[in-house]
Amino acid sequence: MGLDEMKVCKFGGTSVASAQQIMKVAGLISSDPSRRIVVVSAPGKRHPEDPKVTDLLIRLADAALDGKDTDRLLSEVVDRFRSIADDLGLAPGFAGTVEQDLRSRLGTDRPDAGRFLDLMKAAGEDNNARLVAAYLNQIGVEAVYMSPKEAGLIVEGPAGDGMADVACYEQLSRLKDDPRVIVFPGFFGFTKDGVLCTFGRGGSDITGSILAAATDADLYENFTDVDGVFAANPNVVDRPALIGKMTYREMRELAYNGFNVLHDESLMPAFLKSVPVNIRNTNNPSAPGTLIVRERNCKTQPVIGIAADSGFSTLFVDKYLMNREIGFGRKLLGILEDENISFEHTPSGIDNLSVIIRNKFLTPEKEERILRRCYEELKVDHAHLNSDYSMIVLVGEAMRHTKGLAARAAMALAGSGTNIEMINQGSSEVSIVFGVHKSDEKKALRAVYEEFFVPSAVPSF
Numbered sequence: 001m002g003l004d005e006m007k008v009c010k011f012g013g014t015s016v017a018s019a020q021q022i023m024k025v026a027g028l029i030s031s032d033p034s035r036r037i038v039v040v041s042a043p044g045k046r047h048p049e050d051p052k053v054t055d056l057l058i059r060l061a062d063a064a065l066d067g068k069d070t071d072r073l074l075s076e077v078v079d080r081f082r083s084i085a086d087d088l089g090l091a092p093g094f095a096g097t098v099e100q101d102l103r104s105r106l107g108t109d110r111p112d113a114g115r116f117l118d119l120m121k122a123a124g125e126d127n128n129a130r131l132v133a134a135y136l137n138q139i140g141v142e143a144v145y146m147s148p149k150e151a152g153l154i155v156e157g158p159a160g161d162g163m164a165d166v167a168c169y170e171q172l173s174r175l176k177d178d179p180r181v182i183v184f185p186g187f188f189g190f191t192k193d194g195v196l197c198t199f200g201r202g203g204s205d206i207t208g209s210i211l212a213a214a215t216d217a218d219l220y221e222n223f224t225d226v227d228g229v230f231a232a233n234p235n236v237v238d239r240p241a242l243i244g245k246m247t248y249r250e251m252r253e254l255a256y257n258g259f260n261v262l263h264d265e266s267l268m269p270a271f272l273k274s275v276p277v278n279i280r281n282t283n284n285p286s287a288p289g290t291l292i293v294r295e296r297n298c299k300t301q302p303v304i305g306i307a308a309d310s311g312f313s314t315l316f317v318d319k320y321l322m323n324r325e326i327g328f329g330r331k332l333l334g335i336l337e338d339e340n341i342s343f344e345h346t347p348s349g350i351d352n353l354s355v356i357i358r359n360k361f362l363t364p365e366k367e368e369r370i371l372r373r374c375y376e377e378l379k380v381d382h383a384h385l386n387s388d389y390s391m392i393v394l395v396g397e398a399m400r401h402t403k404g405l406a407a408r409a410a411m412a413l414a415g416s417g418t419n420i421e422m423i424n425q426g427s428s429e430v431s432i433v434f435g436v437h438k439s440d441e442k443k444a445l446r447a448v449y450e451e452f453f454v455p456s457a458v459p460s461f
């Protein structure tokens with residue numbers, strides 16, 4: 001990269017979980033002068049059983065909302081920052097400023113529980129950005145903490161699930177004129193009225209992408225704890241193939257369906273400005289990682305990855321002569337809309353229709369109301385809701401034009417003893433979805449992975 005070129009880097013929770021990790025991060029920043037905007041998450045897990053600071057903060061906020069004692073939970077968060085700051089040799093007062101900050105957040109008025117929860121959750125990223133900036137200055141890298149409010153990151157929407165307003169990109173673009181390294185807390189911004197609003201969980205990825213797009217960065221580097229994006233979840237499939245290059249659409253589809261290495265909503269800002277995204281490993285920085293771009297040569301590899309996700313329900317309705325009833329689908333989806341439920345798929349037959357919904361949108365009360373309205377208003381013959389479904393999703397840009405892929409996947413599923421509950425190859429140009437019972441999810445994923453990525457068939461991406 002030339003002198004004027006600029007990268008936005010995001011360091012995930014695992015990359016900033018301890019002093020040792022933050023030293024690696026500082027090494028990566030100081031070794032490359034183009035890494036000028038740095039987005040940090042809150043300290044994450046140091047080992048699998050370790051709590052993330054964000055989860056500690058949620059517990060703290062819940063205790064405060066329930067009127068319970070908050071001292072022990074507050075100390076847990078402060079101690080986590082204290083141990084990092086001490087190990088980095090920062091000035092002794094750092095933990096005290098974190099404590100003050102948390103106490104002041106706890107002491108605010110709470111007209112809205114969701115907004116209060118956001119204010120507390122954001123303390124992880126906010127304090128960590130101050131900590132990383134302080135450490136960079138200590139080792140001689142001129143760095144500055146940047147508040148999302150001062151920078152103008154406008155995030156609107158429901159608490160805990162905000163969306164950035166594209167109109168704020170122009171103001172954010174000024175960040176690139178600062179000669180210092182900017183350390184920006186991920187995960188949250190402010191509404192036009194100045195109220196703090198976080199993105200969904202894992203949302204620091206979104207902050208990084210927004211800043212990369214707003215500043216027209218040459219590259220958005222997203223540093224995590226694996227060498228890049230694997231063709232299947234490495235926690236389920238043994239040593240899956242590493243994807244070298246993929247498209248934004250492929251990654252969004254995979255992220256949405258279970259590849260939690262990147263937040264699915266973080267692709268759009270980078271895509272709009274064609275900023276390439278590079279997923280890299282803080283613990284193995286010499287590995288090139290995965291590059292996410294607008295286009296790739298799809299001929300070599302029609303299926304690029306296979307995602308799996310649990311937590312789906314099927315609403316099944318059956319009515320004789322449904323095919324003749326104009327507006328039936330609209331009315332059924334209208335019932336879901338009234339319950340504020342979004343849906344994933346709608347496979348249909350002549351006299352029946354299924355709607356696949358994520359369980360997180362359902363409660364026993366909502367289920368009862370939906371079924372009652374199906375009988376009373378839509379006059380269906382049968383209606384039922386079944387939970388415990390998982391979706392296995394094959395993704396690849398050229399899949400739809402490659403013959404026999406669905407048949408191969410179906411054969412692999414049959415071979416593993418998995419019953420296919422639903423297939424959707426309809427509207428998405430880049431994916432085929434197989435609904436299976438949750439208990440079959442892992443073996444189904446392994447079987448389909450082996451079908452498309454057996455060692456002899458692994459292509460060079």
Ligand SMILES: Nc1ncnc2c1ncn2[C@@H]1O[C@H](COP(=O)(O)OP(=O)(O)O)[C@@H](O)[C@H]1O
Pocket residue numbers: 011012013014015041044202223224225226228229230231232233234235258259260261262
């Ligand atoms: N297909 C995949 N490729 C790579 N990592 C994956 C995949 N699916 C799930 N993961 C998991 O995502 C993790 C990284 O995401 P996350 O824990 O959110 O990291 P960070 O703390 O950097 O934000 C990996 O450790 C890995 O277990």
Ligand SMILES: N[C@@H](CC(=O)OP(=O)(O)O)C(=O)O
Pocket residue numbers: 011012013014041042044052054055124186187200201202203204205
């Ligand atoms: N700390 C937030 C935001 C985030 O992006 O974290 P991470 O980089 O650890 O996924 C969370 O836990 O949701």
